[in-house]
Amino acid sequence: MTDIEPDDTVDARGAACPGPLMDLIGRIRGAESGDVIRLLSDNNQSLTDVPEWAEEAGNELLAVEERDDHNAFYVEKA
Amino acid sequence: MTEHVVIVGGGTGGTVLANDLADRLEPELDAGDVRVTLVNDDSDHVYKPVWLYVPFGQREPDDGRRPLDDLVDDAVDLRIDRVSDIDTESQRLQFHGSAPSVGYDYLVLATGSTLEPDRIPGLTEGGHNYYSESGATDLRDELLEFTEGDLVLSVIGTPHMCPAAPLEFVFMADDWLRERGLREDVDITYTYPIQRVHGNPHIAEWARPIMEERDIQVETFFNAESVDPEAETVTSMEGTELDYDLLVTIPPHGGVDLIEEAGLGDGGWVDVDKHTLEAEAAEDVYALGDTADTGVPNAGSVAHYQAGVVGQRLASEIRGRPATATYDGKTLCFIETGMDAASFVEFDYENPPSPALPSEKLHWSKLAYNESYWLTARGLL
Numbered sequence: 001m002t003d004i005e006p007d008d009t010v011d012a013r014g015a016a017c018p019g020p021l022m023d024l025i026g027r028i029r030g031a032e033s034g035d036v037i038r039l040l041s042d043n044n045q046s047l048t049d050v051p052e053w054a055e056e057a058g059n060e061l062l063a064v065e066e067r068d069d070h071n072a073f074y075v076e077k078a
Numbered sequence: 079m080t081e082h083v084v085i086v087g088g089g090t091g092g093t094v095l096a097n098d099l100a101d102r103l104e105p106e107l108d109a110g111d112v113r114v115t116l117v118n119d120d121s122d123h124v125y126k127p128v129w130l131y132v133p134f135g136q137r138e139p140d141d142g143r144r145p146l147d148d149l150v151d152d153a154v155d156l157r158i159d160r161v162s163d164i165d166t167e168s169q170r171l172q173f174h175g176s177a178p179s180v181g182y183d184y185l186v187l188a189t190g191s192t193l194e195p196d197r198i199p200g201l202t203e204g205g206h207n208y209y210s211e212s213g214a215t216d217l218r219d220e221l222l223e224f225t226e227g228d229l230v231l232s233v234i235g236t237p238h239m240c241p242a243a244p245l246e247f248v249f250m251a252d253d254w255l256r257e258r259g260l261r262e263d264v265d266i267t268y269t270y271p272i273q274r275v276h277g278n279p280h281i282a283e284w285a286r287p288i289m290e291e292r293d294i295q296v297e298t299f300f301n302a303e304s305v306d307p308e309a310e311t312v313t314s315m316e317g318t319e320l321d322y323d324l325l326v327t328i329p330p331h332g333g334v335d336l337i338e339e340a341g342l343g344d345g346g347w348v349d350v351d352k353h354t355l356e357a358e359a360a361e362d363v364y365a366l367g368d369t370a371d372t373g374v375p376n377a378g379s380v381a382h383y384q385a386g387v388v389g390q391r392l393a394s395e396i397r398g399r400p401a402t403a404t405y406d407g408k409t410l411c412f413i414e415t416g417m418d419a420a421s422f423v424e425f426d427y428e429n430p431p432s433p434a435l436p437s438e439k440l441h442w443s444k445l446a447y448n449e450s451y452w453l454t455a456r457g458l459l
Contacts, residue, residue, distance in 0.1 A: 014373075015373055016373040017277070017279075018236065018271075018272045018277050019236075019373060021272055022235065022236050022237075022271065022272070025235075025271060025301055025315070026235065028315070029197075029301070029303070029315065049272065049273070052273055052299075053272070053273070053299060056273075056299040056316050057299070057301075057315055057316045057317070058316070058317060
């Protein structure tokens with residue numbers, strides 16, 4: 001478990017691809033630089049989508065937390 | 079006691095459902111045991127797919143408009159009004175102005191999508207779209223004058239209405255410009271927010287080689303952040319800047335505020351069981367079409383099939399029987415691949431799409447469906 005305190009959480013559990021990534025992008029669009037957004041997703045595609053987009057956009061993927069039935073991604077806006 | 083079904087939204091989903099219920103519940107409506115009210119804030123029904131053809135001079139916006147009064151069965155009470163508040167506890171709707179509130183026993187929300195271009199600075203001033211009547215006619219005027227330079231089609235966010243339409247636009251523009259001998263003087267660039275050219279990987283895999291073959295440039299992971307109408311540039315969150323001479327965008331979409339205010343879901347989309355289409359946060363409330371957050375495309379065929387499911391479920395509930403009809407994610411789409419060729423896809427929650435080989439026959443099938451759409455709205459097709 002990470003001890004990162006997110007500024008905001010996007011719960012995209014149940015959403016089909018590319019829903020979780022688009023939800024994350026939408027939330028980061030309105031966030032301040034330095035804010036940490038936590039994305040909850042049970043879609044396995046997010047394991048590749050989120051790191052690829054974070055790198056492309058210059059944001060930092062701080063951690064990926066594996067939980068029982070979903071993953072939590074912590075992304076810091078550049 | 080009369081059971082009152084209220085449908086909010088007179089687009090494809092709401093109109094098909096109203097007519098479906100008029101047919102399905104005819105005995106109960108005749109006996110006065112059931113009342114069906116369709117509320118819409120415009121006296122016309124609008125068939126939005128017509129707008130794709132307007133910029134190319136092939137259709138007029140009026141081709142996609144008909145009075146709801148002509149389309150909806152006389153057994154349905156048609157109310158032209160705007161809902162201002164949904165109270166799911168007392169099962170009442172408030173209206174703008176001094177109109178009295180209305181109670182419901184069953185509520186169906188089919189309020190659709192709205193365009194929110196103001197979310198992107200500069201987009202309203204710098205961008206064109208074919209997702210509204212005025213946008214489509216403005217774009218037509220620009221496109222007719224456009225003979226050289228950079229044409230950029232940018233998909234800004236998903237979900238948006240008709241996920242196929244951005245692909246259709248660039249394929250049609252490519253073909254249209256070739257027919258007019260202008261293609262060599264125009265560079266076409268297509269941008270998409272994720273790492274492929276369409277949300278559905280199967281459609282993306284099909285479309286990408288066609289784009290390469292047609293020399294349509296692609297920018298993926300491009301989430302437009304701002305538009306500079308003076309400099310004619312569009313900049314993405316990922317740091318890419320594109321020059322444009324004509325910018326066509328799919329603007330950000332949202333639902334209607336009253337859904338979020340009613341606690342039925344975020345962003346104007348109702349959280350539903352994706353098979354029964356029942357709202358998760360309230361009793362006796364359904365949502366369909368774009369309004370229902372099911373993850374399937376925002377498309378008329380989806381609203382059409384979902385309306386049939388909700389119609390069956392409501393009829394069962396009103397008759398005191400268990401509601402068994404469920405929606406399986408069925409979606410049908412024609413995809414124009416030029417000015418005289420189209421593909422076709424059919425898929426559902428379990429089965430992915432497999433786009434058909436583009437053909438002239440499928441193009442004419444799409445145009446024929448567009449003409450016969452009014453039979454769909456009437457509940458006949």
